Amino acid sequence: MQQWWRDAVLYQVYPRSFADADGDGTGDIAGITARLGHVAELGADGIWLSPFYTSPWADGGYDVADFRDVDPRLGTLEDFDAMVAAAHALGLRVMVDIVPNHTSEEHPWFREALEAAPGSPERELYVFRDGRGADGELPPTNWRSTFGGPAWTRAADGQWYLHMFAPEQPDLNWDDPRVREEFRGILRFWSGRGVDGFRIDVAYALVKDLEEPLRDLVLVEGGRFEDIAANPDHPFLDRPEVHEVYRDWRRVLAGFDPPRVTVGEVWLPGERRVLYTRPDELDQAFNFDFLRTAWDADAYRRVVDSSIADAARVGTVPTWVIGNHDVVRPVSVLGLPPGTDQRAWLLSDGRDPEPDLELGTRRARALALLELSLPGSAYVYQGEELGLPEVADLPAQALEDPRWVRSGHTDKGRDGCRVPLPWTVEGASYGFGGGSAPWLPQPEGWGRLSVQAQTDDPGSVLSLYRRALAHRGEFSSDETLTWDDTLNRGPVLAYWRGEDVLVLVNTGEEAVELPQGRVLVASTELDGRLPGNAAVWLHRE
Numbered sequence: 122m123q124q125w126w127r128d129a130v131l132y133q134v135y136p137r138s139f140a141d142a143d144g145d146g147t148g149d150i151a152g153i154t155a156r157l158g159h160v161a162e163l164g165a166d167g168i169w170l171s172p173f174y175t176s177p178w179a180d181g182g183y184d185v186a187d188f189r190d191v192d193p194r195l196g197t198l199e200d201f202d203a204m205v206a207a208a209h210a211l212g213l214r215v216m217v218d219i220v221p222n223h224t225s226e227e228h229p230w231f232r233e234a235l236e237a238a239p240g241s242p243e244r245e246l247y248v249f250r251d252g253r254g255a256d257g258e259l260p261p262t263n264w265r266s267t268f269g270g271p272a273w274t275r276a277a278d279g280q281w282y283l284h285m286f287a288p289e290q291p292d293l294n295w296d297d298p299r300v301r302e303e304f305r306g307i308l309r310f311w312s313g314r315g316v317d318g319f320r321i322d323v324a325y326a327l328v329k330d331l332e333e334p335l336r337d338l339v340l341v342e343g344g345r346f347e348d349i350a351a352n353p354d355h356p357f358l359d360r361p362e363v364h365e366v367y368r369d370w371r372r373v374l375a376g377f378d379p380p381r382v383t384v385g386e387v388w389l390p391g392e393r394r395v396l397y398t399r400p401d402e403l404d405q406a407f408n409f410d411f412l413r414t415a416w417d418a419d420a421y422r423r424v425v426d427s428s429i430a431d432a433a434r435v436g437t438v439p440t441w442v443i444g445n446h447d448v449v450r451p452v453s454v455l456g457l458p459p460g461t462d463q464r465a466w467l468l469s470d471g472r473d474p475e476p477d478l479e480l481g482t483r484r485a486r487a488l489a490l491l492e493l494s495l496p497g498s499a500y501v502y503q504g505e506e507l508g509l510p511e512v513a514d515l516p517a518q519a520l521e522d523p524r525w526v527r528s529g530h531t532d533k534g535r536d537g538c539r540v541p542l543p544w545t546v547e548g549a550s551y552g553f554g555g556g557s558a559p560w561l562p563q564p565e566g567w568g569r570l571s572v573q574a575q576t577d578d579p580g581s582v583l584s585l586y587r588r589a590l591a592h593r594g595e596f597s598s599d600e601t602l603t604w605d606d607t608l609n610r611g612p613v614l615a616y617w618r619g620e621d622v623l624v625l626v627n628t629g630e631e632a633v634e635l636p637q638g639r640v641l642v643a644s645t646e647l648d649g650r651l652p653g654n655a656a657v658w659l660h661r662e
């Protein structure tokens with residue numbers, strides 16, 4: 122039997138922003154349970170949940186204080202079990218996010234480490250070092266945090282600890298066997314509760330080169346991680362030793378029936394990313410290439426070809442992503458002039474330049490038909506199926522992303538793609554919750570994009586997704602894509618899926634001839650031709 126995940130569509134739930142059952146302004150597990158019908162009606166195969174574990178939310182839950190419990194604001198373990206049971210009853214798989222690179226500063230291990238002496242076993246669970254300079258007043262290396270500022274923070278007794286993200290997220294030391302054993306236990310714990318798989322946060326970062334003296338990095342502009350592609354011997358990213366962790370995890374997860382599935386968050390070029398998906402490591406790794414591809418047929422063609430070829434090299438199929446909780450919503454990206462500096466754009470409250478949301482939506486609809494027709498699996502982030510735009514004008518006082526503060530208020534961060542979903546046209550928080558105001562303010566008129574508003578509208582983005590997923594099964598078990606040599610040229614992508622389905626994507630502005638065929642799904646109205654900025658799936662007649 123083919124492994125279920127190879128052609129699955131997984132729907133990403135960001136729990137704080139999905140549905141709020143208890144009306145406190147924050148989404149919760151019971152809210153997810155209540156709204157699973159939406160995911161099932163959409164036609165997805167399952168969900169993956171961003172972290173819902175006990176957390177002070179310094180990074181929206183990616184700072185975990187207890188890996189084996191549900192944050193009380195989101196519910197209880199019993200709520201979680203009920204949610205898993207309800208999902209399974211609907212035929213939906215459940216994947217959960219595992220955050221192995223770091224803990225919260227409130228994790229008992231880190232609290233003990235802070236109390237303990239330099240060199241103690243407690244500190245060995247993390248990466249504590251003496252600083253440089255006469256009094257150790259300088260960080261041990263020049264490594265920068267992804268969120269801005271140094272990747273080191275000084276503890277009260279003068280030693281520094283490493284954090285690749287916020288200071289509230291100290292990095293674990295994966296050279297320590299206790300860390301490895303702890304995560305085996307965490308995987309077993311959730312597998313035992315019935316989850317079908319795991320999404321591995323920053324999977325390529327766990328193991329560091331901690332040999333003394335620690336090495337400085339050659340920094341690129343902004344001190345971010347982009348230099349990884351040019352640096353095969355990076356001190357803390359994509360270390361060869363990290364692969365052993367996943368070989369070990371595969372052995373753990375193979376002990377469950379069926380074996381639990383893994384998808385790694387690996388921000389690397391394709392040829393290095395797929396090394397994480399060798400048969401004895403992770404099952405999948407997110408392919409983020411579409412996030413960096415401009416609206417251009419040739420560029421998409423190259424990404425499609427290289428992604429398929431890279432995956433094939435290790436005997437697997439690609440994954441596809443057009444958005445997630447870390448990036449600007451596709452409707453907005455595609456409505457902005459190519460090459461727009463997204464940080465600067467966010468800082469202007471989304472006004473400079475003004476995105477063309479109508480165009481962005483047309484293109485996002487076409488991109489969805491591209492994504493959902495490709496071989497492999499697709500990850501759909503909540504709200505994509507509603508065509509939600511980025512909420513770029515969130516007031517500064519509402520922002521929670523640590524990027525805002527860490528960047529010295531130069532990067533508004535990722536809250537604009539995390540605004541609570543609209544479920545109803547009217548009503549308090551558009552059906553998200555109902556009691557307290559939602560944790561991030563929803564824009565005026567958000568209800569126009571709600572599930573309720575779109576359900577009976579055949580022209581809505583939601584109807585498009587539902588139709589596409591209803592037809593996807595006609596070809597998705599076929600793992601090949603065949604370019605149509607006569608139709609595939611210029612701004613038009615044309616390829617066959619399975620024996621019978623022809624996909625056309627027109628990234629140009631001009632309408633093109635529509636070949637013979639029965640229309641399965643179209644991103645826009647067709648008048649015998651395929652308009653620009655549109656896509657269609659045709660069935661051979």
Ligand code: TEU
Binds near residue numbers: 446447
């Ligand atoms: O993201 C890892 C990561 O590297 C991100 O910073 C990503 O590159 C960036 O957000 C893209 O704009 C994961 C989670 O997805 C993210 O939400 C967490 O903040 C981060 O790990 C730390 O756990």
